[in-house]
Amino acid sequence: MRLRPPAPGGEERREAERLRGEQARPPVPDWIVERGIGQGGPPIEVHRGDCHAAGSRQAATAGHAG
Template sequence: MKPAPPEWIVELGIGVGRPPVQLHRGTCYMAGKRRRPVKRDEARRLLTGGTGACSHCRPDAGLGMIDLGTARAA
């Protein structure tokens, strides 16, 4: 039996330190191969720290962190 996917994953960049690039829900098909699971608190910190949210799986919406200013402009 396959283990359940993590709730949130962070996609990592290339190179020394592998900086976080984008946050995804654990089941997102758009997440790259360089990734690691993160807990809810870390996912929220990543988003508030400037890490991008995947536009396909919308982890920001799942975390209740939708930027209303951006949503109104769209």
């Protein structure tokens, strides 16, 4: 099996694509409200926007605590 040499400019192109992706990403919300099970489930927890413990049933919200 012969390996092909990397395409010219491939590394620069990947880096440019990565930077474009970071710039196009929407901003992190201030807060995430985790909803209960079922359609229209009640809110059960509030997380910071960058929290990785939030479940899949969530809605972003903006605002200030307190």
